[in-house]
Amino acid sequence: MQVWQIDDRFGLERLKRVERDTPHPGFGQVVVKIHACSLNYRDYLTVTGAYNPRYRLPLIPVSDGAGEVVAVGEGVTDLAIGSRVMGTFSQAWQGGEPSRERLRSATLGGPLDGVLSEYACLSAQGVVPIPEHLSYTQAATLPCAALTAWNALNKYRPLRAGDTLLIQGTGGVALFALQFAKLAGATVIITSSSDAKLEQAQRLGADHTINYRNQPEWHKIARQLTNRRGVDHIIEVGGAATFAQSLAALRVGGFVAIxxxxxxxxxTVTLTPILMGSLTVQGITVGSRDDFHTMNRAISAQQLTPVIDRVFEFDQAPAAFAHLAAGRHFGKIVIAVQ
Ligand SMILES: NC(=O)c1ccc[n+]([C@@H]2O[C@H](COP(=O)([O-])OP(=O)(O)OC[C@H]3O[C@@H](n4cnc5c(N)ncnc54)[C@H](OP(=O)(O)O)[C@@H]3O)[C@@H](O)[C@H]2O)c1
Incomplete structure (x- = not known):
């Protein structure tokens, strides 16, 4: 089979297309013929070595893929040849709390080989069925970005109708958060560095938009938009440059998903707003297979379709990574494998 692998050193230029043996499933495993995979920012960091320079090479990058089961190992009872499936980000996190083992040593696209490959051998417990209304291309966008957004809005402090959510940026996680928030009946404020992207976000249902380049003190505008009450919930992706403003934009008792x-x-943040404002700061790390099932039920019930920026061919994989790094995309970047 053909795969792309980070060869002997990290770096986009070290991404090489090579031939490997097609895998056979062991006990409890399935082989999935990958039809499409999608890129997350983590995949770019992995390829460049910034995510974890200690990952063993060669490594097949990319965590998120969708395809059909073409071989079933012994002991697998709930999947058959032809089943349409997506891989789970962590192959070991079935449900419950995250743990070091579930998050560090069992994730696809590092340290485990990922899905930028014609076939992938996955645990039968490490795949979930694709919602019927979605194509492979659409399904490939769900495992990391969509589930992260879903859990940020539903797992710890469920977003309620009438709440105001502030979303930073218009990347993969952000646009899923926008779609889920509108399904929940929330008011959405979205920030972006691009007016053109903000117009696209409005067409997807964003109620208010702020250009964070032109309006560097965007937390003040967010407070004005909520009659100075502050927003209920924030999707925080900016990190060091945005966290203090997120705290300042929240209402008393508000929630920020890091x-x-x-x-x-x-x-460098002052802790006073967290203390005096009774704020909740919650780290999010994708989610479990149970969470993935829960999200997919909602996606099916609402016939939600992911926002896709562009689909690259398999032989254009390095260009797909470069497109992600350039930051001009709106929605998910997909690589068609078959
Ligand atoms: N914790 C987890 O489980 C988890 C899961 C998935 C992703 N992530 C992380 O979440 C982040 C976003 O991932 P993604 O896949 O959605 O990335 P992405 O598709 O590459 O989108 C990134 C977007 O973030 C926006 N952005 C960049 N700097 C910003 C800033 N200072 N303020 C506000 N927005 C800013 C940009 O939006 P504009 O172009 O509109 O300005 C950019 O398009 C990454 O850091 C990724 O590693 C974490």
């Missing part, structure tokens, strides 16, 4: 650290991890 998802990304795009502008850096080391923030």
């Amino acid at each position: 998802i990304g650290i795009l502008s850096g991890a080391a923030a």
Whole structure:
């Protein structure tokens, strides 16, 4: 089979297309013929070595893929040849609380081989069925970005109709959060560096938009938009450059989901707003297979379709990563494998 792998050193230029043996399923495993995979920012960081320079090479990158089961190992009873499935981000996190083992050693696209490959051998417990209304291309966008957004809005402090949610940016996680929030009946404020992207977000249902380049003190506008009460819930992806403003934008008792650290991890913050404002700061790490099932029920019930920016061919994989790094995308970047 053909795979893309980070060869002997990290770096986009070290991403090589090579031939590997097609896998056979062991006990409790299935082989999935990958039809499509989608990129997350983590995949780019993994390829460049910024995510974890200690990952063993060669490594097949990319965590999120969708395809059909073509071989079933002994002991697998709930999947058959032809089943349409998506891989779970962590192959070991079935449900319950996250743990070091579930998050560090069992995730696809590092340290485990990922899905930028014609076939992938996965645990039968590490796949979930694709919602019927979705194509492979659409399904490939769900395992990491969609589930992260879903859990940020539903798992710890469920977003309620009438709540105001502030979403940072218009990346993959952000646009799923926008779609889920509108299904929940929330009011959405979204920030972006691009007016054109903000117009696209409005067409998807965003109620208020703020250009964070032109309006660097965006938390003040968010407070004005809520009659100075503050927002209920924040999707925080900016990190060091945005966290203090997120705290300032929240209402007393508000909730911020820490998802990304795009502008850096080391923030200097005053703890007083958290203490005096009774704020909840919650880290999110994708989610479990049970969470994935729960999200997929909602996606099926609402016939939700992911926002896709562009689909690249398999032989254009390095260009797909470069497109992600350039940051001009709106929605998910997909690589068609078959
Ligand atoms: N914790 C988890 O489980 C988890 C899961 C998935 C992703 N993540 C992390 O979440 C972040 C976003 O991931 P993604 O896949 O959605 O990335 P993405 O598709 O590449 O989108 C990133 C977007 O973030 C926005 N952005 C960048 N700097 C910003 C800033 N200072 N303020 C506000 N927005 C900013 C940009 O929006 P505009 O172009 O509109 O300005 C950009 O398009 C990454 O750091 C990723 O590693 C974490």
